[in-house]
Amino acid sequence: MMAKRWADAARALDAADPLRPFRARFYRREGEIYLDGNSLGLLSRDAEASVLRVLDEWKTLGIEGWTGADPPWFSFSETLSRSVAPLIGADPGEVIVTGSTTVNLHQLLATLYDPAAPIRKRILADELNFPSDIFALRSHLRLRGLNPDDYLIRVPSRDGRTLNEDDILAAMTGGDIQIVVLPSVVYTSGQLLDMERVTRAARERGILIGWDCSHSVGAVPHALSEWGADFAFWCHYKYLNAGPGSVGGLYLNRRHFGKSPGLAGWFGSRKDRQFAMDHTMIPADGAGAMQIGTPHLLSLAPLEGSLRIHHEAGMERLRAKSLALTAFLRELTEAELAPFGVGVATPPELQRRGGHLALIHPEALGISRALRRAGVVPDFRPPDIVRFAPVPLYTSFADCVEAVHRLKTILETQAFATDEEAAGLVT
Numbered sequence: 001m002m003a004k005r006w007a008d009a010a011r012a013l014d015a016a017d018p019l020r021p022f023r024a025r026f027y028r029r030e031g032e033i034y035l036d037g038n039s040l041g042l043l044s045r046d047a048e049a050s051v052l053r054v055l056d057e058w059k060t061l062g063i064e065g066w067t068g069a070d071p072p073w074f075s076f077s078e079t080l081s082r083s084v085a086p087l088i089g090a091d092p093g094e095v096i097v098t099g100s101t102t103v104n105l106h107q108l109l110a111t112l113y114d115p116a117a118p119i120r121k122r123i124l125a126d127e128l129n130f131p132s133d134i135f136a137l138r139s140h141l142r143l144r145g146l147n148p149d150d151y152l153i154r155v156p157s158r159d160g161r162t163l164n165e166d167d168i169l170a171a172m173t174g175g176d177i178q179i180v181v182l183p184s185v186v187y188t189s190g191q192l193l194d195m196e197r198v199t200r201a202a203r204e205r206g207i208l209i210g211w212d213c214s215h216s217v218g219a220v221p222h223a224l225s226e227w228g229a230d231f232a233f234w235c236h237y238k239y240l241n242a243g244p245g246s247v248g249g250l251y252l253n254r255r256h257f258g259k260s261p262g263l264a265g266w267f268g269s270r271k272d273r274q275f276a277m278d279h280t281m282i283p284a285d286g287a288g289a290m291q292i293g294t295p296h297l298l299s300l301a302p303l304e305g306s307l308r309i310h311h312e313a314g315m316e317r318l319r320a321k322s323l324a325l326t327a328f329l330r331e332l333t334e335a336e337l338a339p340f341g342v343g344v345a346t347p348p349e350l351q352r353r354g355g356h357l358a359l360i361h362p363e364a365l366g367i368s369r370a371l372r373r374a375g376v377v378p379d380f381r382p383p384d385i386v387r388f389a390p391v392p393l394y395t396s397f398a399d400c401v402e403a404v405h406r407l408k409t410i411l412e413t414q415a416f417a418t419d420e421e422a423a424g425l426v427t
């Protein structure tokens with residue numbers, strides 16, 4: 001059993017929560033506590049309405065939708081980009097909603113990486129990076145005729161869970177690095193890197209720096225332009241709740257405007273020249289030049305409704321509640337779950353925390369499955385992490401108490417071993 005004081009504390013926090021009304025705008029399953037919004041955010045009524053409107057425009061307008069829809073499909077990406085830009089701390093022209101996380105990384109490397117540079121040819125990433133980013137970096141080097149084993153350097157992690165900014169800075173001092181690509185938030189432990197410090201250090205050394213903001217966009221405020229980052233890329237299906245496979249985003253600092261897109265296509269053209277159908281491309285002035293082909297309208301539409309919610313809630317209030325939720329979850333975990341061997345991998349400091357809390361336990365996989373059976377949706381990341389992402393738009397403090405209560409029951413009854421596992425059939 002859990003002490004009543006937790007429920008009381010949660011009730012007081014929920015009552016004082018200015019974001020509480022937003023919960024009703026999301027589709028949530030009765031009795032279920034959804035803590036996986038850092039993998040796939042839930043559908044809001046606003047996002048649904050945007051998709052239905054675009055479907056209706058297709059139904060009633062056909063091809064005329066490109067110019068006659070409201071807003072017109074032809075410039076829908078640009079329209080949404082203006083609303084994403086403040087979330088990343090950029091000028092509107094520096095952001096474009098397009099592609100997907102991995103494709104956008106490929107495009108940015110194709111545009112910015114120079115394999116013919118005389119000495120600085122290496123790319124620096126890190127040992128904890130999301131696999132897709134590493135695959136993209138390696139394949140890009142191969143495409144450019146360079147052996148990734150020699151040209152991709154990964155900053156090691158001291159503890160296997162977090163990165164130390166001093167180690168990143170040390171790896172940038174050799175004079176051989178051309179580009180650094182790092183995650184803003186480490187997807188396993190939830191560590192938020194000191195993006196400002198690392199960005200400024202890279203700039204001082206003449207190194208290009210790009211951030212994978214998949215786990216921070218919509219969860220953490222950014223000031224990429226002020227810090228001087230060269231580029232960034234992200235998805236919108238995590239904290240921005242734009243749906244599975246929704247169109248991603250990228251940021252290109254204005255100092256790189258005018259560079260030819262490495263992977264060119266007609267949607268990167270200046271809008272007024274796109275239908276001139278000339279074989280000489282005139283790229284758009286800003287980040288829009290990084291677009292390739294026809295935008296995926298039906299995967300773009302939900303972002304419109306999601307962004308409306310986000311701006312109504314306000315990034316500062318979202319971050320404040322997110323920090324309060326993860327602090328509360330940590331307190332609950334330390335008090336109620338530590339006796340069962342549950343630890344926390346996420347750094348405790350506010351400024352080093354992204355949007356989720358990473359719990360550690362040797363039976364993390366079994367625990368994650370047992371939680372789903374018990375109506376709590378977390379996710380598992382090998383080898384021993386259960387991620388709990390309380391999303392400020394739709395998770396309450398009472399949800400945190402209930403999730404920890406259900407987890408405690410699982411631990412008390414050892415309900416995390418399935419019958420097969422208990423019988424030793426599955427390892």
Ligand SMILES: *Cc1c(COP(=O)(O)O)cnc(C)c1O
Pocket residue numbers: 100101102103130132133183187212214215235248
């Ligand atoms: C979610 C995520 C991705 C996903 O890449 P897609 O191309 O959108 O599938 C990439 N990098 C990081 C750090 C992520 O968290």
